[in-house]
Amino acid sequence: MNELKKIVHAYQATDFSQRKAALATVISVTGSSYRSPGARMYITDDGRWYGSISGGCLEGDALRKAREVMQTGVPRMVTYDTMDDENPTLGVSLGCNGIIHVLLEPIEEQNDPMAFMLKLYEQEDIDALATVYESENKQVQVANKWVFSNLTKKSQLTDIEKEIQQLLHQSIEHRRSGIQTVENTIGRYKVFLEVIEPPIHLMVFGGGYDAQPLVAMAKGLGWEVNVIDECAAHLIPVNFPEAQLTSCHRSKVSDHAAPKPYSAAVLISHNYYYDMEVMQQLLDTDIRYIGLLGPKKKGDKIKAELIEKGVEWNEDTTHRVHYPIGIDIGADTPEEIALSILAEIKAKFSGRSSGFLKYKTGPIHHKDPKSGEVFKQVYIHKSVRPAKNA
Structure with missing residues (x-):
């Protein structure tokens, strides 16, 4: 939450009559990565950034691509494959052994992802955010967002919003972030479901x-x-x-x-x-x-x-x-x-038992056993007794 605080403050201090900005969000990680899904970086066109999407390895390339997004006004997904240490594409040997998918979004008056961040920043309890990152559905656009607390009057919701509401409800119920593919008669889309916790x-x-x-x-x-x-x-x-x-x-x-x-x-x-x-x-x-x-x-x-x-x-x-x-x-x-x-x-x-990570037999981050995708598990409101090597 300290990172989100810095991002929010930087956003509020930006003079949009003089500057353009974009938001980079880690949507999914397969394998290993320094940051987990939900990590964010706020970028302005003068080369400044706040937050991070890696340990400092990907930020330079993300900055270059974010400038393109600021100019076009069109969000885009970027994939970084760090599985191959010898791959010179990024100019560094990351050694992370993971695949990171990052969504880059322009911040504009008609499409401002930071408006959602501001709302979540003010929450005192768990909330959930849905972000579309891939779509073949004409009714759903990449970077469309919904906050769970906004979807309360079911009678006024569209079919898409009802689908999203159900997914967000499940995320909060299971206290778990992750990605979900939704397919209906209109088409398929993929959504990042993120459980947002307030600061302690x-x-x-x-x-x-x-x-x-x-x-x-x-x-x-x-x-x-x-x-x-x-x-x-x-x-x-x-x-x-x-x-x-x-x-x-x-x-x-x-x-x-x-x-x-x-x-x-x-x-x-x-x-x-x-x-x-x-x-x-x-x-x-x-x-x-x-x-x-x-x-x-x-x-x-x-x-x-x-x-x-x-x-x-x-x-x-x-x-x-x-x-x-x-x-x-x-x-x-x-x-x-x-x-x-x-x-x-x-x-x-x-929900961790602490101890030296060198003795941990399993992965540091929670991972789906089938896909290998990293996800965030939230434990609040439970009497947690962490399992061995949790």
């Missing part, structure tokens, strides 16, 4: 010294951050630039810090009773991640006291609450601890 909303309870690198790193990832403390003296704006600051008593946390669908909470106050009361209130919400800073004994003691108070602590609660917090990377300084915590939160929301 991080609630940091405690505004002490060690909260500062945690907030700074989270903001660097493009996450939305709210720092909550009952001591107003801890909430110094210069210590937490761009973060939302909330001062409220521990007993009123649920009134002032309501979790969102993609929220994670970190209890970092170093105050045992504050942490316990905040945790009790958070357990009454559907927040999927609650992390408690401190030794295991502290977490065990809070758990025992909450159970004694009548708080239900079941298997789902165990998966939601994390203590000691973070991934074991040997963290010692506040900055290292922050890195450990954010890595665990990211792994939680990605």
Whole structure:
């Protein structure tokens, strides 16, 4: 989402009376690639670009082709075959061993793909976007788009929109992005169905010294951050630039810090009773991640006291609450601890168990076992217990 944020800001800053622009989107990947489907790059005709579609290998060629798209006003698909390391077409030996399909779209008043990106950027829950990238159907054009939340009044939909709505609904239902071929009496078309997740909303309870690198790193990832403390003296704006600051008593946390669908909470106050009361209130919400800073004994003691108070602590609660917090990377300084915590939160929301990738026996990205195509799997709203090598 940080990449989308940069793209949106660049788009909003573009003076279209002086500049032309295009949007490049990775539609599908077979084999291996640095980026997955859904990766984007915003390009202007003065040679600037924001975001990426690879590790820097394809951007130069995409920039040249994007300029052609800006001039013609016609979207086009571009295929990059990196299977052959000796292929000199791109001028580099990529070594990725994959086939990448990229859709290049001009940004014009009558056909503005960024309008959809702006809508998705403002979402606080999962949404889905459909993009046509190949068509033999007269009613469907390449680069046509639909957002799932737009397709609500079924009685007003065309047959094509009903088809798209059903596909988008299935994508959200299965929490999976991918490509789909649709064939009807008018003709065939192919559509990229993309599940879009909002940025993680991080609630940091405690505004002490060690909260500062945690907030700074989270903001660097493009996450939305709210720092909550009952001591107003801890909430110094210069210590937490761009973060939302909330001062409220521990007993009123649920009134002032309501979790969102993609929220994670970190209890970092170093105050045992504050942490316990905040945790009790958070357990009454559907927040999927609650992390408690401190030794295991502290977490065990809070758990025992909450159970004694009548708080239900079941298997789902165990998966939601994390203590000691973070991934074991040997963290010692506040900055290292922050890195450990954010890595665990990211792994939680990605449905991964973390660990060294060198020991992973399967592919890094999710792939369709039949086609070998890379797809994005979304795990939010589930108590995820990642499988071995997931």
